[in-house]
Amino acid sequence: MKKIILASVLALSTGFAAAAFVGPNSAPLMTTAADAAKADDDVPVVLEGYIVKQVKGSHYEFRDNTGTIQVEIDHDKWPVQNITPQMKVRLSGKVDRSKFTGFEAVDVKLVEIIK
Template sequence: MTRPHALLAALLGCALMTNAAIAGGYSGPGTATRVTTVAAALSAADDTPAVLQGHILRHHGNERYAFSDASGEILAEIDDDEWPARTIDAQTRVRLIGEVERGLFKRTLDVDRVEIID
């Protein structure tokens, strides 16, 4: 393997390991702490894994939604293909799985999966 290919393979392997940590797997020393509340997400580092439970309150356009739990409110970016088959409204309790995105002035939640909590 040439050097550029080896570097690409190493980077791809790191990306796959990060996704495995979010979806389950190992959670001991050396893994990122997962945030579970909006309040924690609003002060978390960029790319911190997040699993939040609460309600999607409003649509702000362009795949952006206001999400709320008992600790506060955060803007969630949810791609159209991440929604479950059922319709969700402001009274539907949901679990958002993704990571914190730290912008210049605020933090948002980049959502990888939306689950309805029955």
């Protein structure tokens, strides 16, 4: 029950408005790069940290205090304001995992600058 409440509070406090089933057999919300890298495909993710560099195309390296992972941010998901590696951001999306190659990236649906 505590996990359900925590996931609900996190989702509401981050502005991530996507609804999802939360109950028995539902996946927990991942909140760190290390946890997201180990999570199953399509698990919801809300990460806070820094986009440190562009890897290739729409793929970027994201860093938080648990490590780095690759995130995919389509051009239409970026906010109007430019983002630098020194700016803290909140990324909301889902894990994108290939059954053949393993972890691919976090597919980002919302980028927010944290002031």
